[in-house]
Amino acid sequence: MIWNEAKECMSRDEMHNLQSKRLVKQVSYVYHNVEYYRKKMQAAGIEPGDIRGLEDLTKLPFTTKNDLRDTYPTGLFAVPRSQIVRIHASSGTTGKATVVGYTRRDIEIWSECVARIMTMADLTNEDTIQVSYGYGLFTGGLGAHYGAEYIGATAVPTSTGNTKKQLAMMCDLGVTAICCTPSYLMYLTEAIEEQGLLPKLKLRRSINGAEPWTEEMRKQLEERLHIHAHDIYGLSEIMGPGVAGDCVFHKGLHVNEDHFLPEIISPDTFETVDDGVTGELVFTTLTKEGIPLIRYRTKDLTSITHEKCECGRTTARLSRFKGRSDDMLIIRGVNVFPSQVEAALLEMGETSANYLMIVDRVNNLDTLEIQVEVDEKFFSDEIRELENLTRKIAHNLQQALLIQPKVTLVEPKTLQRSEGKAVRVIDKRKLV
Numbered sequence: 001m002i003w004n005e006a007k008e009c010m011s012r013d014e015m016h017n018l019q020s021k022r023l024v025k026q027v028s029y030v031y032h033n034v035e036y037y038r039k040k041m042q043a044a045g046i047e048p049g050d051i052r053g054l055e056d057l058t059k060l061p062f063t064t065k066n067d068l069r070d071t072y073p074t075g076l077f078a079v080p081r082s083q084i085v086r087i088h089a090s091s092g093t094t095g096k097a098t099v100v101g102y103t104r105r106d107i108e109i110w111s112e113c114v115a116r117i118m119t120m121a122d123l124t125n126e127d128t129i130q131v132s133y134g135y136g137l138f139t140g141g142l143g144a145h146y147g148a149e150y151i152g153a154t155a156v157p158t159s160t161g162n163t164k165k166q167l168a169m170m171c172d173l174g175v176t177a178i179c180c181t182p183s184y185l186m187y188l189t190e191a192i193e194e195q196g197l198l199p200k201l202k203l204r205r206s207i208n209g210a211e212p213w214t215e216e217m218r219k220q221l222e223e224r225l226h227i228h229a230h231d232i233y234g235l236s237e238i239m240g241p242g243v244a245g246d247c248v249f250h251k252g253l254h255v256n257e258d259h260f261l262p263e264i265i266s267p268d269t270f271e272t273v274d275d276g277v278t279g280e281l282v283f284t285t286l287t288k289e290g291i292p293l294i295r296y297r298t299k300d301l302t303s304i305t306h307e308k309c310e311c312g313r314t315t316a317r318l319s320r321f322k323g324r325s326d327d328m329l330i331i332r333g334v335n336v337f338p339s340q341v342e343a344a345l346l347e348m349g350e351t352s353a354n355y356l357m358i359v360d361r362v363n364n365l366d367t368l369e370i371q372v373e374v375d376e377k378f379f380s381d382e383i384r385e386l387e388n389l390t391r392k393i394a395h396n397l398q399q400a401l402l403i404q405p406k407v408t409l410v411e412p413k414t415l416q417r418s419e420g421k422a423v424r425v426i427d428k429r430k431l432v
């Protein structure tokens, strides 16, 4: 089944024309409604009239997370607050979150994009879909939920955590599909095996994303749970889950290209690279009203193909994501930048900015330990004082990162110094 055949199967020429038309409109829209963009375009010597179609795309300046930080919280919104019906947020590179806003039409389009991807994964209104992504400022829960309702399926909004309840719902309600991070599905798989629940499950599909995973991990999940596992990609800045997803042939993630225009660039030269060559994914929103973004650098590394897929869809496909070109970590589905740790530590004054993040995966769940060097002035031999300080640091870091790290204090000048780039992160996770 294809949710929107007219859009997902149009000829490449038709798609090119549609994207060109929408690009011209979106550029004029941001120019006239977002002061920051107007100034940015003026500084680059560009007027909306200079952009006549896709061939002029590369004349436009890039947008990065820094632009969102500089305009925090809502400086890139293109409509008054009265037209914003929903806010989501994700981690910024320092203390400040990245805030995004949606109009009613944005939510409608988002829901359709997720509906297309669920349909690609063979889900229909006959399915019962458990949504085990977090509901809240994170886009995963509500994004998947609206898509599930859009196709008329039965949504079960369990959100994250409470594995016992998750498993009870799955068994008792005859859940046929689950949306969650691949690492959480791996964790659930172990619990299912341990408790011998597989015969009680009706699960047949999963839709996993929000973090990098491998083809090997997909195969393992499929074999151990007797399901088909699908990849879903998205990011808050562009929309949330549903920017792209893979069909039953698993030959790359189909981009909802009539709404999000993809480019792959070399992160070094910023030039467009050829189909099949790995580079950084850049998106221009084509129909966004709340927070339209022009040439947004996702920092995600992948390659693209424009060949028609066996499933009949003609939309461009992205290869499985290969990592990122910046230092963002995804820990239990939460985006974490080392710079957030640094900012939080420096704000406290009692610690130095010397820290080491150790990320691991134990029983399929991510763990984060942060070793922190205490400032000489505040270092004490009193165990109670050190315990209090540890608790305080852990609390502040949890507030900043939105996940609970294990904090270990180390004596001044014990973390290894480096002559070049400081090593701030040791990621011991193996993706399989």
Ligand code: DLL
Pocket: 090, 133, 138, 139, 140, 208, 209, 210, 211, 212, 213, 231, 232, 233, 234, 235, 236, 237, 240, 241, 242, 298, 300, 321, 324, 330, 335
């Ligand atoms: O993670 C949106 C989402 C929710 C996608 C649920 C899929 C499922 P952010 O929190 O803004 O949004 O994080 C976006 O997560 O730039 C990638 O680095 C990473 N990411 C998301 N999906 C995938 C995937 C959501 N399928 C960032 N494979 C992105 C690899 C992914 N990385």
